[in-house]
Amino acid sequence: xxxxxxxxxxxxxxxxxxxxxxxxxxxxxxxxxxxxxxxxxxxxxxxxxxxxxxxxxxxxxxxxxxxxxxxxxxxxxxxxxxxxxxxxxxxxxxxxxxxxxxxxxxxxxxxxxxxxxxxxxxxxxxxxxxxxxxxxxxxxxxxxxxxxxxxxxxxxxxxxxxxxxxxxxxxxxxxxxxxxxxxxxxxxxxxxxxxxxxxxxxxxxxxxxxxxxxxxxxxxxxxxxxxxxxxxxxxxxxxxxxxxxxxxxxxxxxxxxxxxxxxxxxxxxxxxxxxxxxxxxxxxxxxxxxxxxxxxxxxxxxxxxxxxxxxx
Numbered sequence: 001x002x003x004x005x006x007x008x009x010x011x012x013x014x015x016x017x018x019x020x021x022x023x024x025x026x027x028x029x030x031x032x033x034x035x036x037x038x039x040x041x042x043x044x045x046x047x048x049x050x051x052x053x054x055x056x057x058x059x060x061x062x063x064x065x066x067x068x069x070x071x072x073x074x075x076x077x078x079x080x081x082x083x084x085x086x087x088x089x090x091x092x093x094x095x096x097x098x099x100x101x102x103x104x105x106x107x108x109x110x111x112x113x114x115x116x117x118x119x120x121x122x123x124x125x126x127x128x129x130x131x132x133x134x135x136x137x138x139x140x141x142x143x144x145x146x147x148x149x150x151x152x153x154x155x156x157x158x159x160x161x162x163x164x165x166x167x168x169x170x171x172x173x174x175x176x177x178x179x180x181x182x183x184x185x186x187x188x189x190x191x192x193x194x195x196x197x198x199x200x201x202x203x204x205x206x207x208x209x210x211x212x213x214x215x216x217x218x219x220x221x222x223x224x225x226x227x228x229x230x231x232x233x234x235x236x237x238x239x240x241x242x243x244x245x246x247x248x249x250x251x252x253x254x255x256x257x258x259x260x261x262x263x264x265x266x267x268x269x270x271x272x273x274x275x276x277x278x279x280x281x282x283x284x285x286x287x288x289x290x291x292x293x294x295x296x297x298x299x300x301x302x303x304x305x306x307x308x309x310x311x312x
Contacts, residue, residue: 069095093119117143
């Protein structure tokens with residue numbers, strides 16, 4: 001048991017004493033070292049991919065000065081270049097000739113450069129190229145065939161290029177595994193789907209708006225009806241008020257006439273009127289007595305005459 005532990009510890013110490021080799025060792029020639037120096041002098045940045053990966057990443061997009069086709073010449077002498085960023089430089093189709101001799105290149109960023117369909121012919125020689133960015137360049141559907149000739153290409157960025165949806169369909173048919181960003185076919189389907197959804201949403205909103213408008217119209221009609229009724233009530237009240245004023249005026253005029261008549265008629269003496277009534281009342285029995293005597297006399301007269309005739 002002790003021997004086994006001792007052997008194990010010895011093995012660990014032995015392994016630890018052996019230097020760890022890099023995953024990707026790249027040994028630059030003297031020409032390659034000089035080329036790296038020239039790239040840095042022109043404003044480019046050269047860095048190893050990682051601490052244990054000696055492959056190179058070259059970036060010109062942060063250079064202070066203008067980067068042209070000639071600045072790419074040193075790249076031909078450098079070994080292990082896997083990433084190259086030329087974004088926003090003055091590189092054009094002729095500059096891509098210098099890249100055709102870098103078969104180890106895996107990622108190439110050409111966005112916002114001056115390349116066109118013509119320069120893509122040089123990229124087919126980059127056998128390891130997997131990621132290509134041609135965003136904002138003059139590439140059109142005419143360059144699709146050259147893009148498809150890049151043997152190991154896995155992803156291509158085509159924003160703001162002349163590549164159409166028909167060109168995307170062609171690439172998808174020829175290389176189904178190729179990832180196209182943006183995928184105009186998918187984007188179109190998505191846009192159609194969203195358009196349909198928007199149409200449906202708009203239709204629902206229109207229906208809701210129509211219902212709201214109908215309800216508002218109904219409420220407005222009811223409000224108008226109430227307003228008309230209120231107006232009618234006001235008119236009736238006004239009419240009654242006018243009639244009341246008219247009657248009040250008539251009553252006022254009649255009262256004025258009565259007061260006028262009363263003021264024009266002579267006043268009556270109440271005491272004298274009462275005395276006459278008493279006298280007339282007192283004399284009335286006497287008058288009645290005289291009338292009875294006269295009537296009796298008239299009755300007696302014919303009777304006397306009849307008696308006188310019989311005697312004769």
